[in-house]
Amino acid sequence: MRVLVVGAGATGGVLGARLVRAGVDVTFLVRQRRRQHLDDDGLVVVDTHGATALPVRAVTASDLTGTFDVVVLAVKEPSLDDALEGIEDALAPDGVVVPLLNGTEHVDRLRARFGARLLGGVMRVVATVDRAGRVVHLEPGVSVLLGELSGGGSARAQRVAERLTVDGLRVTAVDDIVDRMWAKWAFIVAAGVVTCLLRNNVGNIVAVPGGSDAVLGAISEAEAVVAAAGHPVQPDAHHAAVQMLTAEGSTFTSSLYRDVVAGRAGETEHLLGAFQTWARELDVATPRLDLALVQLRAAALAA
Ligand SMILES: NC(=O)c1ccc[n+]([C@@H]2O[C@H](COP(=O)([O-])OP(=O)(O)OC[C@H]3O[C@@H](n4cnc5c(N)ncnc54)[C@H](OP(=O)(O)O)[C@@H]3O)[C@@H](O)[C@H]2O)c1
CATH class of the missing domain: 1.10.1040.10 (N-(1-d-carboxylethyl)-l-norvaline Dehydrogenase; domain 2)
Structure with a gap:
């Protein structure tokens, strides 16, 4: 399974780091400055155990190639449209998009873009990015809920949740993601x-x-x-x-x-x-x- 994490800030950084550590094939789609940072220093995550620098694969929109089975959206709403430029080509035909943004106002826009390939998502984490670009995980625990926006369960939501669940990251498929x-x-x-x-x-x-x-x-x-x-x-x-x-x-x-x-x-x-x-x-x-x-x-x- 190939996972594209759009944005390597607080949410994308915490989630992506857990996946990378577990050996999942993860690519981060970032802007140039963040890419330079990640190439130079790795993805640095600070938690109660201290700071860990993780080598990660980061690309900018201009050198994004191949297709991905899961595209995780981990940018803030004002950046969403820019971050999605050309992203449709990177989504595998049966791939899914999982947005982790808070709120619900982005859903209609994303649905217009991705149709039935869009799932709903909620991330439970308390994290931020400090001035040095380090992802700081402020409170222990991280989990994700995902599911079909039309409600009810589905085999694909279950499959994605199971594949994204790794050590230190619990991803659960729910049948009431909109609620x-x-x-x-x-x-x-x-x-x-x-x-x-x-x-x-x-x-x-x-x-x-x-x-x-x-x-x-x-x-x-x-x-x-x-x-x-x-x-x-x-x-x-x-x-x-x-x-x-x-x-x-x-x-x-x-x-x-x-x-x-x-x-x-x-x-x-x-x-x-x-x-x-x-x-x-x-x-x-x-x-x-x-x-x-x-x-x-x-x-x-x-x-
Ligand atoms: N932080 C939390 O604890 C938390 C918890 C749950 C949910 N959320 C929600 O999750 C969403 C993301 O929040 P966040 O806290 O992760 O934000 P964040 O720390 O600001 O991270 C967002 C990242 O998006 C990147 N970005 C912006 N434009 C981009 C583009 N065009 N292409 C690629 N990357 C781009 C930014 O990179 P640059 O370095 O280039 O600016 C930044 O690293 C929000 O809706 C938030 O409400 C946050």
Whole structure:
């Protein structure tokens, strides 16, 4: 099985490194600067065990050849169209595309491009890229859910999940991937709202009076929107969100917040702006999200 990982940042780096270590045939599609970096230093992943440099195969769009059975999309939404330029030729006739982007707004665009070859995907990982270009895996654990966007199980989703499951990476085929994507979106919105608005990590937020209430309010608000959209968050996902966002001593922040702090172009509009549009259409009040968006958009103007 040949796997093309588009983007070698936080998600692509963590996932790709696990696959490469397990001996899977992986190619990273990257831009020139990242390629130079990977050629010179390898893919450096930092986790609780320290830093490991892994030799990897990286190509840019101009020297991408051959076809791939699985194309994993691991770029942020604003980069998606550029990153997909010419990618159809690299997809094997029975190959599949697995997007790991948070949110759901990219799905229709991708479906128009890849049709039935597109699966849905959710990646559970907390990672970032530091100034030295190292992929920093911030919290232990990494897993991926994938499945048919039309719902239900399929042999191909099962096969892809089994082939991508390697030591340290659990990939599971689920029959409700669209609901899982919405549930993850609700989590990301709640995490983004509290960490960006309160400009702190979860541990510090819940350590002060009113902190946990603020978090629980943000979770309820986000979950009300996805329920109104017809994708109610299941109790296990709700409890996991509450647990993660109210954990005492947790250093967790959202990737939205990490991007703001690092001054990187992020996914504010893709993740929060699009969610607000849904909320307005569905007539669900989102005062916390609205305030967070004012804060983030004003900060972007000032930058
Ligand atoms: N970080 C997390 O913990 C996490 C967890 C789950 C899901 N997600 C979601 O996963 C998606 C990706 O996020 P991320 O955190 O992995 O982002 P990231 O760390 O910024 O990585 C994205 C990578 O895409 C590359 N890229 C941009 N344009 C490209 C192009 N035209 N061709 C090839 N590569 C290109 C960037 O490379 P350059 O170095 O060239 O800029 C960058 O290395 C987002 O939707 C995010 O919300 C993130």
